[in-house]
Amino acid sequence: MKYLDEYRDSSLARPLVEALKTSVTKPLRIMEVCGSHTMAIFRNGIRSILPRGMELISGPGCPVCVTSSAHMDAFISMADEPGVRLAIFGDLFRVPGSNGSLAEASSRGAKVNIVYSPMDGLEIARKNPDEHVVFLGVGFETTTPTIAATILAAKNQQITNFTVFSTQKTMLPPMRALLDDPNLKIDGLICPGHVSSIIGSSVWEPLADEYGLACVVGGFETADLLKSLILLARQVGEGRPRVENVYPRAVSPEGNLRARQMVEEIFEPADMEWRGLGILPGSGLKIRDKYCEFDAESRFDIRLQAVEEPKGCKCGEILKGICSPRECPLFDSRCTPANPIGPCMVSSEGTCAAYYKYGRE
Amino acid sequence: MSEKTILLDHGSGGLASQKLISDLFLKHLDNPILRSLEDSAILENQPGRLAFTTDSYVVDPIFFPGGDIGKLAVHGTINDLAMRGAKPLCLSLGLILEEGFSLNDLELIIVSISKACNEADVPVVTGDTKVVPRGKGDKIFINTSGIGFVATDISISSQHAKEGDKVILSGTMGDHGITIMTRQAGISVQGNLQSDTMPLHRLVEKLLKELPRDVHTLRDPTRGGVASTLNEIAENSGLCIELSDEALPVRPEVAAACELLGLEPLYLANEGKCLAIVSPEKAEQALEIMHGTPEGADAVIIGTLTATGSSRVIINTPVGGTRVVSPLHGEPLPRIC
Amino acid sequence: MCLAIPMRVTRVEGDPDDFTISQVATVDADGISKEVRLDIVDHWPNVGDYVIVHAGFAIHTLVEEEAKKNIALLKELADSMPQELLT
Numbered sequence: 001m002k003y004l005d006e007y008r009d010s011s012l013a014r015p016l017v018e019a020l021k022t023s024v025t026k027p028l029r030i031m032e033v034c035g036s037h038t039m040a041i042f043r044n045g046i047r048s049i050l051p052r053g054m055e056l057i058s059g060p061g062c063p064v065c066v067t068s069s070a071h072m073d074a075f076i077s078m079a080d081e082p083g084v085r086l087a088i089f090g091d092l093f094r095v096p097g098s099n100g101s102l103a104e105a106s107s108r109g110a111k112v113n114i115v116y117s118p119m120d121g122l123e124i125a126r127k128n129p130d131e132h133v134v135f136l137g138v139g140f141e142t143t144t145p146t147i148a149a150t151i152l153a154a155k156n157q158q159i160t161n162f163t164v165f166s167t168q169k170t171m172l173p174p175m176r177a178l179l180d181d182p183n184l185k186i187d188g189l190i191c192p193g194h195v196s197s198i199i200g201s202s203v204w205e206p207l208a209d210e211y212g213l214a215c216v217v218g219g220f221e222t223a224d225l226l227k228s229l230i231l232l233a234r235q236v237g238e239g240r241p242r243v244e245n246v247y248p249r250a251v252s253p254e255g256n257l258r259a260r261q262m263v264e265e266i267f268e269p270a271d272m273e274w275r276g277l278g279i280l281p282g283s284g285l286k287i288r289d290k291y292c293e294f295d296a297e298s299r300f301d302i303r304l305q306a307v308e309e310p311k312g313c314k315c316g317e318i319l320k321g322i323c324s325p326r327e328c329p330l331f332d333s334r335c336t337p338a339n340p341i342g343p344c345m346v347s348s349e350g351t352c353a354a355y356y357k358y359g360r361e
Numbered sequence: 362m363s364e365k366t367i368l369l370d371h372g373s374g375g376l377a378s379q380k381l382i383s384d385l386f387l388k389h390l391d392n393p394i395l396r397s398l399e400d401s402a403i404l405e406n407q408p409g410r411l412a413f414t415t416d417s418y419v420v421d422p423i424f425f426p427g428g429d430i431g432k433l434a435v436h437g438t439i440n441d442l443a444m445r446g447a448k449p450l451c452l453s454l455g456l457i458l459e460e461g462f463s464l465n466d467l468e469l470i471i472v473s474i475s476k477a478c479n480e481a482d483v484p485v486v487t488g489d490t491k492v493v494p495r496g497k498g499d500k501i502f503i504n505t506s507g508i509g510f511v512a513t514d515i516s517i518s519s520q521h522a523k524e525g526d527k528v529i530l531s532g533t534m535g536d537h538g539i540t541i542m543t544r545q546a547g548i549s550v551q552g553n554l555q556s557d558t559m560p561l562h563r564l565v566e567k568l569l570k571e572l573p574r575d576v577h578t579l580r581d582p583t584r585g586g587v588a589s590t591l592n593e594i595a596e597n598s599g600l601c602i603e604l605s606d607e608a609l610p611v612r613p614e615v616a617a618a619c620e621l622l623g624l625e626p627l628y629l630a631n632e633g634k635c636l637a638i639v640s641p642e643k644a645e646q647a648l649e650i651m652h653g654t655p656e657g658a659d660a661v662i663i664g665t666l667t668a669t670g671s672s673r674v675i676i677n678t679p680v681g682g683t684r685v686v687s688p689l690h691g692e693p694l695p696r697i698c
Numbered sequence: 699m700c701l702a703i704p705m706r707v708t709r710v711e712g713d714p715d716d717f718t719i720s721q722v723a724t725v726d727a728d729g730i731s732k733e734v735r736l737d738i739v740d741h742w743p744n745v746g747d748y749v750i751v752h753a754g755f756a757i758h759t760l761v762e763e764e765a766k767k768n769i770a771l772l773k774e775l776a777d778s779m780p781q782e783l784l785t
Binding site: 153251257 | 717777
């Protein structure tokens, strides 16, 4: 595929691996915050060729993994409501709440459709006027505008049996929370590529300025990832942290204003619970009152129940990058992709699932 | 006039059942053994070692580009026989129909079964039909069992894979799996995606005729894909299977659909491909034999069995690194994250 | 966290300033095609342009020049490695 294959070429990758080796001049810890980066790094076998001194840890950028158990439980009880059909991204299907998953709810007779786009959820609502379709909104800045546009389309098409349960989140608050945590020591950050397509590469500048963090906005192909690591190593080596963008084909400094306006129209900031990080003020997005007819939470009067996280599960620390999956006592023993206990094992881009799938010793 | 549908009566064993048998099944699947309509088929004067297998088919949608549930049910069971080096002899056909299922669609499926059987030269010799009340099934479920014969000098098993053996894949990965997935509501993708369903017994026959001792293992990577099947071979042989990322064959349109939906071709089902584990000395010859068949025209050597670490599958990546390939856990689902 | 891939625009429908009519494009890549929404794309694409597609929406129209510069810089970095290190 054009704009993908040329960045995967091994004739480009091999010299970049060598360049990476010469670029690491002092020990450094890099966090890849985005789950798709975690996956791409494993799929390319990049961890196995990392130069001595460079350590990669995974951050809280898998939207499914940071969805709280309380939200999962609310999703599942929503699925059990008579007359309700859920439209979900496939990523959510097997995520465990405190009492089973949507896959299990589906086996009990709940109606759950896996869709590729929120618009597909709206289409299901249009075709099934006797049912109420709830789209489960899970994701970060990249996905939020797609949901905002879908809500606007529902309004324009006067579809009244469609709502969204929003647990949309924004990336800067958790990054600040992590950087404020004295337990977490990181020198550099691979900033999420497609989130940056929307919010722009310049939003990461405060992290470089205030925390002295080396920041590179990276793409997802082999050469993109290697170049991101090379530049991070050089920034750390030179002691000159700043924001560099190696994904200019998808990311501009200012981002996508049109998408942001759409989000602004439909959503407003709200406090949001993150698995492993707790409630972070202003880190979520709720549907504005003006569009409350499309807000599942207000239409169904949903109340979140406090839930205790499963005992022994270290997903919280893993999401913070403080603990590696291999340090979790449940990893690869009681917790496997076939029988996941924590969300990091369920989502295919979760850190534990990626370690299990690609990185087992 | 409304379309004719399956009634509970069609499964009653009474006149309606008999009519279905004579008007549909015998019409399209006729042969002397089936025609006798006895309680079981008797296969006279058969020497040698029997291979016996069974499989059930519940695919949704039942018609898809490149095939349908009937064709799949014939090819799937023929391939299961072929993967043990057996020459398929005959099949059984068990149908579970949902009340209200379109008779027209049923006929299309039976015609497709007939065509697949004729092309493969493997007849249906016994069968059964049941009808379940509306809502208790999903249109049509098919079970086929198959019997085949294995020549005395042939012994194909995943336990026979040896260190140094080469892994040959008879063609591209994921064609069937991605075709089915992109037909599901909410995930539609248009394009030249087509199921690869096809019988492999002729390819296997040619391979074993030339190389009866050097083909150690044959497996068809259906559900769970190449990744899961290779993991089973690694487990059974106690060896490590090392693959080369760049050698893995995937059609560009399948690769593109996988990129779009966040899927890996290694985990998608194939219905007309086999993995052959062949001694290193004869691997090139095996590849040539495959290339001489329509089924194996795109065959490639994708890896080697080694003793470095045991019972696992690894891929050498273009950056010079490695990654482990786990078996599939649960149905592959499209993802956006 | 957000899977998105570049695809080529083969058809554009709608008006960038009118959200009351559908804003859609057909995009293709290597023999597959898909209809995507243009409601949130940053720059309205023309037929032949590439857009980055996420969850059924085009989120960004690629600028050919940026992409060319992007790959040229990567090649430059790769070429800067002395050959003897690569053998």
